[in-house]
């Protein structure tokens with residue numbers, strides 16, 4: 516069976532990816548900041564995606580593995596209650612480190628294990644809030660972090676295409692998690708079931724696309 520690695524697997528969407536891929540019989544490698552504080556029973560590695568030493572350590576541990584699908588899921592919303600004159604800049608830096616720099620660093624650290632696999636796919640949890648064409652005011656911190664991730668991944672997709680490695684940007688929907696809140700539109704089961712179907716149907720010809728959990732293309 517294929518192997519999937521998931522970042523931010525302690526709760527929310529990441530935790531549900533672990534559950535569903537385990538049920539499907541995949542080899543699942545979960546990563547999270549504090550494995551001891553979770554109920555994860557699969558292979559689990561401690562990984563703070565914003566800590567270069569932590570990323571390097573996981574890269575070294577998994578150097579000789581083959582990882583078919585790497586899901587860059589770990590993410591941070593940051594503060595919500597601010598306006599143009601009250602932007603919390605320190606928080607903005609933290610969110611950019613988590614949502615933009617970290618997935619690129621994790622991807623680089625695990626490039627060889629993914630290149631060695633059969634499927635060779637990097638998945639990135641983006642958001643419709645990162646869609647410039649999607650419109651909407653406020654929430655500069657989170658929006659800009661996901662818009663920047665989209666830009667970086669589109670460029671990355673072109674660079675790794677010659678090695679038959681693919682990249683897929685996914686919006687999970689508005690999902691009932693700690694981030695999405697209890698009023699969100701869909702539950703994690705619906706979101707992750709849909710995203711797994713999109714991943715399953717994906718082919719290298721579609722590298723660099725931005726889709727939602729139902730497979731619908733989204734505006735940049």
Ligand SMILES: NC(=O)c1ccc[n+]([C@@H]2O[C@H](COP(=O)([O-])OP(=O)(O)OC[C@H]3O[C@@H](n4cnc5c(N)ncnc54)[C@H](OP(=O)(O)O)[C@@H]3O)[C@@H](O)[C@H]2O)c1
Nearest residue numbers: 523525526527528563564589590642689690692693694695
């Ligand atoms: N929920 C939504 O409606 C929604 C919509 C669009 C996009 N997304 C995206 O989907 C992804 C998952 O969101 P979610 O709703 O599941 O969020 P969540 O419930 O807030 O969970 C976030 C996950 O990311 C992990 N994480 C945060 N910073 C980390 C770090 N530095 N190192 C390692 N792990 C870290 C958290 O780990 P800890 O337990 O250690 O904090 C947690 O497992 C995110 O990228 C998010 O931006 C979500």
